[in-house]
Amino acid sequence: MTGQTILWGALYALPLLVRSDFLLTIFIFTFIYGILAVTFDLIFGFTGQLSMFHPAVFGVSAYMTHLLAVHAGLPFWAATLPSAAASVVLAVVVGSICFKFRLKTFYFAVVTLAFSEMIRLVVMNWNSVTNGTLGLVVAGKPTIYWPGSGVIPIKGPVAWYYLTLVCLSVTVLICSRCLRSWMGRCFGAIRLNEDLARTLGINVFRYKLLSFAMGNALASFAGGLYGYYTGYIDPGYLGINQSMEVLAMVLLGGQGTLTGPIVGSLVLTGLPHAIDLRAELRAVLYGTILIFTILVMPRGIVGTLNAWRSRRVS
């Protein structure tokens, strides 16, 4: 616990010590992808359902937040809420279908992937609204109320760093509180032994759906933030490679932990920048490191560290 406090403290103190925009930018992407990876882990690592639906909510909420801001004149934060609500609706529809038919493991993955692709194709072909494959330019900035200066837009790496860090912290806090409650016990029961969970009176369908809806709702904020941060949205947001990226982050960092996905996000966001090689060689080295880590540490970086630490204690 104290180790985690120090880690979070260090993250909050970082911009005071380091004035490198390059480094801060890596961390900003880490935090946004961290939100995505943590919420994916809620569904995958904690509840045991291999969802491929994250790109759909990520993309849809990125588009929706921007479009609501432009066409309805909503401020960024007000626009994220209908986007989250839309993500919950999508998750409930897709989740209900999958869980009613008791789809598990790869079957669940393939069907959620199909739904995600379906939404991607709709977004790509709905030219009048989404501008198709050309994408949209996001010119707006999120604003916050700052005592003394009133409502100010978020600009520059330091402001973005703190904004995304706070969003990630809130996500992790919500997830950890829920996982420590009876909800987390139900999620774990479903992951470990669905039949037993059922005979103990746990409504497996309801808790799978709860986990899926919660994970997707929280992930939707990452979409809004990402679009506003990069200033550009295209249908690639909803691509299957996003699912792969997030899955790799969680496997690398440690599934079934909340710190793991963030560590995985940091490694996979930072590594491509840290390797100073020609593009082709970089891809090879990057892939090798990934494969090697997963072979040597099947429980991921954080999972391995935890096991190592508990062995030293006992």
Next chain:
Amino acid sequence: MSLEVRGLTKRFVGLVAVDDVSFTVEPDEIVGIIGPNGSGKTTLLSMMAGLLTPTSGRVLWKGREVQRLRPDIIAGQGVVKTFQNPQVFAELSVFENVQVASHLKLKRELGLRRALEIVGAARDVERRLAERVAEVLALCNLGGASRQLAGNLSYGEEKMLGIAMALMCEPELLLLDEPATGLGRDEIRNLEAVLDKVHAAGTTLCLVDHKIGFLRGLAGRVIALNYGQKIAEGPPERVLNEPAVIEAYLGAGHARA
């Protein structure tokens, strides 16, 4: 009237596993169901717990039909079943296993106030829950193994943990699927003592087993199955001496002797 089974039948492709079986389980009874391997005991129990849907026939719990309800709903109404092959959450500790099983208890006692647990305002609930888990583990003589991983338990301990989890659901009727099968003599004695305590605390028991000695000492009434059909019912001594039962177990030659 507690539980009533009426004309219950389960047909798998080309095989009638349970054939038109009827009986009742009254409150506070211990009912034993015996029969050779493959006689349909487990299928019968699974239908009573909602794990299998019967082909025809009805299961009434407190006068209401339950045979098409989901197992979690039946568990919520007070009928909980343990598994023949012990089922545990192997990656969790023994304590955590029983804690997970507290789901129904918390739901009954707190309802939506469970949400307080999320914001950390339910410390006393958590404390009382931990005490209750410790009680149940002590009742099942698993107190010493509380911190062990469930996956590291012996076969007998895993079965006992299954019973502990079922007890945490606070059932009115506990269905036990072959609780004594595969256990050593000391473990069976331990099991008998635990089940006596559970029964004394007011839980109705219905158990399936083919260890006749074990059931004879425990059950007040015995139902014998063979090829899915009920062939005898009554006090243990009478049922076990019935020629049809002896024949089913030992073959026709022994029935006359």
